[in-house]
Amino acid sequence: DAKTTQPPSMDCAEGRAANLPCNHSTISGxxxxxxxxQIHSQGPQYIIHGLKNxxxxxxxxxIITEDRKSSTLILPHATLRDTxxxxxxxxxxxxxxxxxxxxGTILRVKS
Amino acid sequence: DTGVSxxxxxxxxxxxxxVTFRCDPISEHNRLYWYRQTLxxxxxxxxxxxxxxxxxxxxxxxxxxxxxxxxxxxxTLEIQRTEQxxxxxxxxxxxxxxxxxxGYTFGSGTRLxxx
Numbered sequence: 001d002a003k004t005t006q007p008p009s010m011d012c013a014e015g016r017a018a019n020l021p022c023n024h025s026t027i028s029g030x031x032x033x034x035x036x037x038q039i040h041s042q043g044p045q046y047i048i049h050g051l052k053n054x055x056x057x058x059x060x061x062x063i064i065t066e067d068r069k070s071s072t073l074i075l076p077h078a079t080l081r082d083t084x085x086x087x088x089x090x091x092x093x094x095x096x097x098x099x100x101x102x103x104g105t106i107l108r109v110k111s
Numbered sequence: 112d113t114g115v116s117x118x119x120x121x122x123x124x125x126x127x128x129x130v131t132f133r134c135d136p137i138s139e140h141n142r143l144y145w146y147r148q149t150l151x152x153x154x155x156x157x158x159x160x161x162x163x164x165x166x167x168x169x170x171x172x173x174x175x176x177x178x179x180x181x182x183x184x185x186x187t188l189e190i191q192r193t194e195q196x197x198x199x200x201x202x203x204x205x206x207x208x209x210x211x212x213x214g215y216t217f218g219s220g221t222r223l224x225x226x
Binding site: 044045 | 154156167
């Protein structure tokens with residue numbers, strides 16, 4: 001799996017957009033970008049994934065640069081409950097390929 | 112509840128004892144994964160099953176660890192002769208196994224403390 005680089009921590013004001021960056025400069029053509037988050041004492045929770053195009057769902061938006069070397073997860077209106085560790089993962093389309101987690105970004109949403 | 116269930120949520124054991132954890136995946140999911148997570152780190156892959164077949168094991172899975180999924184439904188993870196270094200959160204996840212669009216659903220984990 002390609003490696004990802006994320007800032008260790010970020011702060012965001014409640015109600016504002018949280019923009020979490022991820023670098024994946026060695027990503028290959030068949031690798032997807034996944035985002036998961038982990039709230040304290042719970043298992044990781046799937047947020048969103050994408051290949052080339054920007055994606056949006058009820059939780060977040062994923063913006064992938066045209067060269068695919070970086071991406072940004074956007075939480076449009078962060079709440080205190082969004083405080084968590086956010087993991088950016090690249091994963092190939094190969095059958096059986098597993099998720100490999102890094103250290104992630106600790107997002108602290110503050111009132 | 113249609114999520115992934117893990118039992119127990121917490122386990123405290125003395126060094127040298129054996130422990131067994133159980134994971135019940137989402138019923139239609141044919142893939143099941145075990146991960147281990149220590150404080151401040153992301154989850155580390157241990158092993159995974161496609162139905163009842165164990166298809167991959169990490170080098171982290173020493174001889175003291177064994178996992179089974181006897182009928183392709185629930186799975187157990189056993190640790191023999193526990194050591195203090197085994198203290199961690201053990202996470203189970205399941206998925207449909209449909210290539211790269213295949214999202215995992217994680218359980219809440221079993222927190223093991225070896226004293």
